[in-house]
Amino acid sequence: xxxxxxxxxxxxVFKGAPVELKCNYSYSGSxxxxxxxxxxxxxxxxxxxxxxxxxxKGFTADLNKGETSFHxxxxxxxxxxxxxxxxxxxxxxxxxLTFGTGTRLTIIP
Amino acid sequence: xxxxxxxxxxxxxxxxxxxxLRCVPISNHLYFYWYRQILGQKVEFLVxxxxxxxxxxxxxxxxxxxxxxxxxxxxxxxxxxxxxxxxxxxxxxxxxxxxxxNTIYFGxxxxxxxx
Numbered sequence: 001x002x003x004x005x006x007x008x009x010x011x012x013v014f015k016g017a018p019v020e021l022k023c024n025y026s027y028s029g030s031x032x033x034x035x036x037x038x039x040x041x042x043x044x045x046x047x048x049x050x051x052x053x054x055x056x057k058g059f060t061a062d063l064n065k066g067e068t069s070f071h072x073x074x075x076x077x078x079x080x081x082x083x084x085x086x087x088x089x090x091x092x093x094x095x096x097l098t099f100g101t102g103t104r105l106t107i108i109p
Numbered sequence: 110x111x112x113x114x115x116x117x118x119x120x121x122x123x124x125x126x127x128x129x130l131r132c133v134p135i136s137n138h139l140y141f142y143w144y145r146q147i148l149g150q151k152v153e154f155l156v157x158x159x160x161x162x163x164x165x166x167x168x169x170x171x172x173x174x175x176x177x178x179x180x181x182x183x184x185x186x187x188x189x190x191x192x193x194x195x196x197x198x199x200x201x202x203x204x205x206x207x208x209x210x211n212t213i214y215f216g217x218x219x220x221x222x223x224x
Contacts, residue, residue, distance in 0.1 A: 032209050043112075044152070044200065044215040051210065086152065090208040095140065095165045096154035097208055 002027045002091050006100035013077045014108045021072040021103050023061075023087030032090040033063055033070040034097070039083045047072075047085070057081070082107045111135045113216035115201050121222045122191055130186045130219045132201030141184045142202040142213065143176065145169070152200065158184065159207070191223045 003026040013019050025031060035047040048056045050063040050070060061072045070087060087100040114133045122128050134141050143155040156166040158176055175187045184203075188195055201216040 036215075043217045046212045046214075049212075092209075095142070095157035095159070095208045096167070097144075097152075097213060098154065099152040101151045 002031070002089050002098040004087050004089050004098050004100035006085075006087055006103050008103045009101065010104050010106070012106045012108055015079055016076050019072075019074040019077045019081065019105065021085050021087075021105065023070045023072065023100060025068050025070065025087075025089050027068075027089060027091055029092045031063075033061070034088040034090070035059070035061055035070075035072050036086045036088055036099075037083050038086070044086070077107045079107045079109055081105060111214075113201055113203055113214050115199075115216035115219050117219055118217065119220045119222070121224060124193055124223055125190050128188045128191055128195075128221060130188075130199050130201070130221070132184045132186070132216055133182050134184055134201070134203030135214055136182070138203035138205050138214070140164075140204045140207050141176075141178070142204075143186045144200040144202060144215075145197040146200065146218075147194075147197040155186075155199075157208075188221075191221075193223050196221060196223045 005024045033050045036044050037047045038044045059074045061070050063070050084102050084104050086102045088097045116131045141158040144152050146152045154167050156170045157164045173189045177185050198218040198220050200218045202213045204211045204213045
């Protein structure tokens, strides 16, 4: 079974402060992890995935297999980062994405 | 940039009625999906569709649900006899080559209210 846990439903951070959105997963095989973002009144869109090892909009995430985590980080929050963030997992041999419950990030000016 | 489009954006239907939600995936994509999100809950996988057949489905996707690609562009989700608990946002999505290693592109969603 695949499971994704995002422990924080809501997170408020001051502009310019560091951001960390937590994501833990449960999966017996080799997972592929993603972060999706949904800005106000917009569609879900891919922010980044672990296999790309890229930084998008200043966000990074490292897959830690020992801790089964894929936390999303940004050193300096910006107001436009306010959105709903979903962590998601894809398992081997299946087509589905398993989502976490999401974290609503609010950046305080 | 190409987008997945969905219609209707919002539909209200009476319990027991049939509903068809429509989607136009991105044109060169081969994998199609439906997800749903009940208010306040997580986004849940319903079904994936590839090569004109269902490739995977969840426990939620029971006999009341069906999907179809009636022509070269549309991808539909039919709920045969709606129940109150079917009220949710339904997202269509598509990708070029499946979930692993590829980006899945989502539509804006169709909000279904069953009364």
